[in-house]
Amino acid sequence: MASTVALALKLAWAGRVRLVLSVVLVALAMTVFLVVTQLSAIGAQGLDEAIDAESGVPGSYAVEMQTSFGLDRGQLVDAVHDALDPVSSEPIPYVVGYPDIQPECPPYDTLGRGMVRFVYNADGTPYALPYGADVPSDTEVCLAGQAVPATGIFVPSAAQESRWGLSLLFVAPAYEHVAALMTAEPVAYRFVVTTGRDDSEQTIRAALRQRLGDTALRFGSSVDEATVDVARLDGGQQVRAASQGIKTIFGVIGWGVLGLGALGLLISQLIVVRDRMWLFGLGTALGARRLHVAILVAVDVVLTVVLGVAAAVLVAVLAQPVTDQVARSTFGTDADLLNPGALARLVLGAAAVLVVASTWPVLRATSQDPLDVLEPKVS
Structure with missing residues (x-):
């Protein structure tokens, strides 16, 4: 198992340019997701408080x-x-x-x-x-x-x-x-x-x-x-409905950007799986189990997502002063991008990207018959 992980890391290093680009893609998606969801949260909170102040607490x-x-x-x-x-x-x-x-x-x-x-x-x-x-x-x-x-x-x-x-x-x-x-x-x-x-x-x-x-x-x-x-x-049911609509729109934007990042990573991994199919077939022919093939694919995705999240956290730390300034001028409060709730959403988003970007490539890599790779059928 350890040797399989080591081999996966060596393969990732061999394709480090692709890895870096994939990490940047994930980091961008994660950063936008983090900023949009956090601004949505504080904006919705401020809007709800304003509605409550003017129209009364619901119920x-x-x-x-x-x-x-x-x-x-x-x-x-x-x-x-x-x-x-x-x-x-x-x-x-x-x-x-x-x-x-x-x-x-x-x-x-x-x-x-x-x-x-x-x-x-x-x-x-x-x-x-x-x-x-x-x-x-x-x-x-x-x-x-x-x-x-x-x-x-x-x-x-x-x-x-x-x-x-x-x-x-x-x-x-x-x-x-x-x-x-x-x-x-x-x-x-x-x-x-x-x-x-x-x-x-x-x-x-x-x-x-x-x-x-x-x-x-x-x-x-x-x-x-x-x-x-x-x-x-x-009162103000119509205003409350509009507020809920705004929160929904922000949520769609945040998860949509994250979905695009996951889709980009998925396409990248499918290309990698296609290019390495001969390796997977050869390994299977020599006695490797499907679990080893799955690890070779999954480790690459996990590495990309982990590095992307780390980069997104670093960007969030660096962008915190600017984000606070925008939040104060717009909503009258600071935007704590790395509060426990934001981190929980970030972890959830990373898990979603990981599942989307790894499931189909792993299934494709492990379902390939080694003979189809080593001796391609001639039509």
Whole structure:
């Protein structure tokens, strides 16, 4: 076996010009494949994040309640989480809203009365909203005589307002106790559930009825009466479909280039097998098994692919600064060409090239009758 591999390496060295050209072909295909798939990945990620920011996370729902069914906040939050955690793929943040509040210091009293909301994580800790962003530093809101600085105020975009609810103000949870002094109206609750599905409205309602039905009856109400709505938060299905189409196009380009490289290597190997058929026939006539012939062909292909991948990795390392610059200017992030995911795709692509470029040449070389080579039939 070792002697067969050594012979294969000697044959490869004898045809080193062809080997070098084949390595360059594979390296080019691998490099383009690596760059295209990586830029596709970060581009798709950035596009998906932008769509989620503008249209909502896919399969997300808002559950808004006008009453706590006589439960305190901790009991209500626990009950809703017990009901909806099994159907939610992510932790369920919630919003506490105090209606009929009017800020007291000018010019904010001109806003009139409205809901002031406070956003919490599922575990009750303050949700990390960008408080103070896009708010003038001298902004000040007065609640029950206490000034709330600009760093405690959140101004949502339309998509964020859709997620967290319409509100006069979003204020940091540290000031909730002040807002509680300014209204006698029942507190409203809003839970954001992410199931990842587009048909979960009835599932959410059924889970709430099962968990809170008896509590609601004792309170003299029902879950449906107290639940303002179970509403889809995500949209932009057409944009999401276009995003998927772009990812598919990038994938076709990447794998297409890799396929062309594999096809070029396959043609090269078929020519080599044809030229060396006399050697394979002679070896078989002298007692070599088909396994030895297969090794002679496969080692040449493996050597070409391994050297091509190594060259592609070297090119990726050298091209990393330029690729990062392109990615930052286009997608606002770096393109790590040799991250674990990219390397996994590279290994998968190399395996695909290896299979495509070696299978038929090996079958052709091992299926040849040595007599047909040593004594060609004369027609």
